[in-house]
Each structure stands twice: as structure tokens, then as C-alpha cells.
Amino acid sequence: MIELTLDEIAAAVDGRLVPGASGATGATAVTGESQTDSREVAEGQIFFARRGEETDGHRFAAKAVDSGAALLVVEREVDDRVPQIVVADSTDALGALATEVVRRVRGAGGLRIVGITGSNGKTTTKNLVAAMADRLGPTVASAKSFNNEVGGPLTMLRVEAGTETLVAEMGASAEGEITRLTDMAQPHIGVVLTVGLAHAGGFGGIETTFRTKSEMVRALDATGVAVLNRDDPRVARMAELTEARVRWFGQSEAADVRASDIVGDASGTRFTLHADGASRPVRFRVLGEHHVMNALAAATVGLELGLDLDAVVETLEAAVVAAPGRMEVLGGRDGITIINDAYNASPDSMSAALRTLAQVRRPDARSVAVLGAMSELGELAGDEHDRIGLQVVRLGISELVVVGADARRLHISAINEGSWDGESVLFDSADDAFDYLKSGLRPGDTVLVKSSNAAGLQALGDRLGAEFAPASDATTEEVTA
Structure with a gap:
């Protein structure tokens, strides 16, 4: 400070x-x-x-x-x-002190503020943007997922006189919370990634989520830049709500920064990055094709901050580790791969993780989804758990292991869709699921562990990773998001 x-x-x-x-x-x-x-x-x-x-x-x-x-x-x-x-x-005092510190450093000149929000992908994008800003000068970024009325100001209070860039996640579970954060540190660049069903129960519906996320672009003035997802129709609507200049990212031809030729495997994703009339191949080592959108958002910010396209690509290709429990690759013994993505979950991120599991499993081996409940969905919870259960079957996932009573509808939906021959099993506790998997996993299996944080499955993923770690190597490769 x-x-x-x-x-x-x-x-x-x-x-x-x-x-x-x-x-x-x-x-x-x-x-x-x-x-x-x-x-x-x-x-x-x-x-x-x-x-x-x-x-x-x-x-x-x-x-x-x-x-x-x-x-x-x-x-x-x-x-x-x-x-x-x-x-x-x-709590109000914490925010007030953060506001004063940012005001003083910004007033002295040189401090750029990047705010990032969205239903999914904030932490991955924040880490990528911070890595790009670091190339240009001293940077402060949110630790872990510090993005609320407490974590936001704690991050801002780390700003010092020589800080050149502040990269702040700005999350919300109710209307007005992003505005509270942008009032503390008005962004020069505001990023909106997605408008999805994360926290939909708390928000009261998708349109309330839209209004809440749009607080980011409403906070920008005419000198600011709104970095928006061209492929998300709700995010695209936000261009009408801001005075700022708009920069689009996505796979759409209409995006300013876009990706094509996307190919994913167990080691990450390859794609071609297009920006400002130039193109570059990218080998992005963060697991899951859905993280390409986060890479595009970060690339757009990097270019706005002043990096050239080659430096942006170098930064993306250097990204490997972000945070535990986010598409974290563990295990390795007998070819068994554990993907621990149980830091949190929404219907959109659960669906994306399952598609990744189906894509990266070995052709001659099994895919196993270990799933817990998705929280904060309110009246949408039943339907969304049903939808994920159906998706597991339709993707051809070899086995579904459901953990916890709150996730029971995943199990029932999978059975109703055709998993009636033991392909789906239900356990009351993570300990029971661990015992089952410890004895039942086969060489070459690829295992996804995914749930909301409240379900507590991140520790299960860590236990499985340790159990199936190579005997000669206690440390495992991590590719997280």
C-alpha cells in the first residue's frame, strides 16, 4: 500500500x-x-x-x-x-480506504485499471491479462478469486506508487455489487466474458444477471474500452449501454480479435489468432477448448495495453498454471489422468468440462465423470442437473459417479436416458466415492472431477491425483484454468 x-x-x-x-x-x-x-x-x-x-x-x-x-x-x-x-x-471502511488509495495513485498518473467480469472464466482471464501487463511494468492482480466486496478492495489496497496496472476481477451475487467495485476503481478497460446461469438463483433470473454484468460497461466513460464477447448475444447487447469504445473478441468473423482452426487434445488447444489484419498460430496449454475465449479476451486487453501480437502470443503460450482445482491435470500412474475442475461449477462450465473430457480421453480407454451438485441455481437447479445428466450419456461418457444427495438428479437423469446397466452410480460422501474409484479405475482412464465449491469435491480430486501419482514423481504436471 x-x-x-x-x-x-x-x-x-x-x-x-x-x-x-x-x-x-x-x-x-x-x-x-x-x-x-x-x-x-x-x-x-x-x-x-x-x-x-x-x-x-x-x-x-x-x-x-x-x-x-x-x-x-x-x-x-x-x-x-x-x-x-x-x-x-x-467492510465499508475497507472499501473506502481502497477507493482513496486508488484515487491517489491514479491521480498521480500512470495507473491503468482493467476490470473483468462474467459468469465464467474470470480467474483464467485475469491471470492471462496480469501476465501480459507484467511485461509492461509493475502489476497488481486479484489473488485467487478475490472479486467481491472484500476481495476486491484487498486487491486494490496492494497498489503502490509505482504500480502501472491493476487487474481486478469483479464478481457479483446481486445487482449493484459490480457498481460498488467500479466506484472504488473505475476501469479504463472493462471486460465482459459471458452471461450465464452461474448464481442464477441468487440473481433471480438470466435478465437480472445481464443487468448486473452490464454494470461493468456502464461504469466506463468515453475514454474507456469495453472488451466484449461477440459470440454471446447477451454480452453483445451491452455495446448499446456504454459510452466506451468497443473491442470484440470471439470466433465470429465480426470480432476484432478472433480464433479459427481450433483443435484441442489432452495437452491443450491449438488455434490461429487473428487481430488487426495479422494472424499467428498459438499453442495454448490450458486444457479445454472453452478456455480459448478467455485467451481471446486476454489477447484483446493485451493489445489495448500496448503489446504487439507476437508478445501476446508468447504470453498465451507460456501460460500453464493458474489456480488449483481449475482443469488441473493430476495423476499419471498407469496412464490414469485426473482432471480436477472442482473449484466451482455452473451449468455452462460443467457442460464445457464434460465436452473436454469426451474429447481428450484415450480412444482405447474409458472416460469417467465424477460430479457433484451445482449450487446457487434456485428454481433452475432441477432442470439444469437433469440437462447435465442427459449430456453425460449423449457424450458417451463411460461412467458417471455422482456424489451427494444434492446431485441425485444427475444420477436419475442419466439412468432415464439409458445408463441403466451400472454406468451411473451414486454415493452419499466423497470418502465413499474415493474408495470406489481407488479400486475401480483402470489403466488409461481419464477422470473429470467437477462440482461447485460447496459440494467439496476439490479435495476428492486432490486425493485421487495423489493416489494415482507416479511412484517416482511426487509432483504432477498441472495445466489449470
Whole structure:
């Protein structure tokens, strides 16, 4: 974070400074990063004590001080060993401080802000864009999937005086949440990837999702750039809602940055990248053809930031690892491949992952889908689980292993579609599924593990990866998204 005095921080968050027993004054400077998890606090950092649904951060303030916190932002006084700033709402204060830091660095000139939203693909695209921005100068990007009212400002508060680019995921589970983030850090470039059914239950329907995602382009002014998916009809409609210049990506001939000749296999995807009248072959090592769209979005941003096409291609081809649980390739013993994609799931990403499984399996071996529930679908949950169960059968997946009662309709739909001879099995727990797979997988099998994070199957994918790791190599190749 940039250097700010305690008085400046208190003013930014509309709080009351309590110096405590440390001898600090309003002129005392703080430069450390901000944390909301006391376990993450390091020397010189700021701890924001938030009240959550299940716990209260004020209970852990003493632990944060023990770990070296230089400042507490609290809703009530808790520990006088270090200065405290007392505020009405710690989460609001976190956002207010992020707004002030970004305002100051942006006002000094040179800070470019890229905002990324969409129902699927935000983290992959963010990581690719960050890699491109890194080629041009110091870059701050969201860690993990930090994209909400807490993760967003925590990312913004890592900006320093020399930061040239801020790459921020901006997610939402309700209308207004993306606007809240863009008010903290108005993007110069706003990316919208897809409008799909992720969080549809919380949003209340696809049109509400559309309005929410369109908050990204509405935040752009006439000097900004909207990077939009030409192949998604709802995203394409957003061109009418922004003052910004529009740059299209997709497979459509109408896209400014597009892909053709797409061929995928177990090692990634090959395609031809077309932009600004030039073309280049690309060997993209992130598994799954659906990630080509994320690569195109990132390429469009890279070009807007000032990279030439060759540098964009070099960056795409260097991408291998992004985050655990996202099309992460594990295993390898006896030719058994585990694809752990259970960090999260929506109907669109589940469908894409299944198509990838069908595509990359060995011709002479089996494909096994280990699936859990997709959460936050509301009244659409039943129909969408039915649709995925049907797709498993129609893609010719060799075996379906369904985990958890919430995913039961996947199992029933597959049986109704024709998997009545044991091709689909249902287990109540991940432990039971692990025992079954441990003894039942065959040499050469390709296994996809996919569910929403709430279903808890990422750990199952990790266990299977470890179980079938080559005996002589404890580390496995990762190709994640």
C-alpha cells in the first residue's frame, strides 16, 4: 500500500483514531497490506475486524496484534497495544480506504485499471491479462478469486506508487455489487466474458444477471474500452449501454480479435489468432477448448495495453498454471489422468468440462465423470442437473459417479436416458466415492472431477491425483484454468 498517516486513514474511512498504548500519533505512517483474516496478518499490516455470518473478526484482533498488525480497523475498541480506528462498518471502511488509495495513485498518473467480469472464466482471464501487463511494468492482480466486496478492495489496497496496472476481477451475487467495485476503481478497460446461469438463483433470473454484468460497461466513460464477447448475444447487447469504445473478441468473423482452426487434445488447444489484419498460430496449454475465449479476451486487453501480437502470443503460450482445482491435470500412474475442475461449477462450465473430457480421453480407454451438485441455481437447479445428466450419456461418457444427495438428479437423469446397466452410480460422501474409484479405475482412464465449491469435491480430486501419482514423481504436471 502507499504510505498514509493514521490521520489520513481515519479521514478516508470516516473513523475515530484511538492511538492506544503504542505511542503512535496521527502523523504515524502505515504502509503494510490489509487483511481480514487474522491468520494472514504479517508485520506492519492493517487488520480489518469484520463481523461475518458465522464469526466476528473482533474476536481475533489480539491474534492479529500478536502477529505484528500495526493498525486495527474496528467497530468497537478491542486492543490498545496498537492504534485503532473505530468505524461504523468495517467492510465499508475497507472499501473506502481502497477507493482513496486508488484515487491517489491514479491521480498521480500512470495507473491503468482493467476490470473483468462474467459468469465464467474470470480467474483464467485475469491471470492471462496480469501476465501480459507484467511485461509492461509493475502489476497488481486479484489473488485467487478475490472479486467481491472484500476481495476486491484487498486487491486494490496492494497498489503502490509505482504500480502501472491493476487487474481486478469483479464478481457479483446481486445487482449493484459490480457498481460498488467500479466506484472504488473505475476501469479504463472493462471486460465482459459471458452471461450465464452461474448464481442464477441468487440473481433471480438470466435478465437480472445481464443487468448486473452490464454494470461493468456502464461504469466506463468515453475514454474507456469495453472488451466484449461477440459470440454471446447477451454480452453483445451491452455495446448499446456504454459510452466506451468497443473491442470484440470471439470466433465470429465480426470480432476484432478472433480464433479459427481450433483443435484441442489432452495437452491443450491449438488455434490461429487473428487481430488487426495479422494472424499467428498459438499453442495454448490450458486444457479445454472453452478456455480459448478467455485467451481471446486476454489477447484483446493485451493489445489495448500496448503489446504487439507476437508478445501476446508468447504470453498465451507460456501460460500453464493458474489456480488449483481449475482443469488441473493430476495423476499419471498407469496412464490414469485426473482432471480436477472442482473449484466451482455452473451449468455452462460443467457442460464445457464434460465436452473436454469426451474429447481428450484415450480412444482405447474409458472416460469417467465424477460430479457433484451445482449450487446457487434456485428454481433452475432441477432442470439444469437433469440437462447435465442427459449430456453425460449423449457424450458417451463411460461412467458417471455422482456424489451427494444434492446431485441425485444427475444420477436419475442419466439412468432415464439409458445408463441403466451400472454406468451411473451414486454415493452419499466423497470418502465413499474415493474408495470406489481407488479400486475401480483402470489403466488409461481419464477422470473429470467437477462440482461447485460447496459440494467439496476439490479435495476428492486432490486425493485421487495423489493416489494415482507416479511412484517416482511426487509432483504432477498441472495445466489449470
